[in-house]
Amino acid sequence: MMQNKPILKALLGAASIIGLSLLAQYLSAHDYINPEQARRGMGIVFGIVLIVMGNALPKKIRPLSDEKCGAPNGQARRRFAGWTFTIAGIIYSLAWLIAPIEIARTIAMTAGIFAVILVMATCFRSKKTGAPSQPPA
DSSP: GGGOOOHHHHHHHHHHHHHHHHHHHHHTTTTTOOHHHHHHHHHHHHHHHHHHHHHHHHGGOOOGGGOSOOHHHHHHHEEEEEEHHHHHHHHHHHHHHHOOOHHHHHHHHHHHHHHHHHHHHHHHHHHHHHOOOOOOO
8 A cells, every 4th residue: 555655654653753753852851761772772773774775776767768877787877776775774773782882973973874875876876877876897
């Protein structure tokens, strides 16, 4: 039922994140959890969002006429982006789960920024050369 309603899925996902954030803030304000646990919990949630997004990217099928560089190249780019964001999400979540709070943010943000830069560089490279999407050498 939700397969044909991507906007509804996106809104439910956003509402879930906002709800979890408000719940963490409430629990922290009423001393059920400490502020560090709330911060770590939200960091883990955002890492899971990256994992879910990375998992969904390669599964997005587009018509062949929409692919500027051919269907195999477009699918290869989506697959590469999917794996990159999934790995970044795992690193992001693990950083908030395991690393000391002082460096968790730096590790997590570095993983996320590196993933975005890597995917962008791969897309620009494949559009420029018309070559299949491969990680930049």
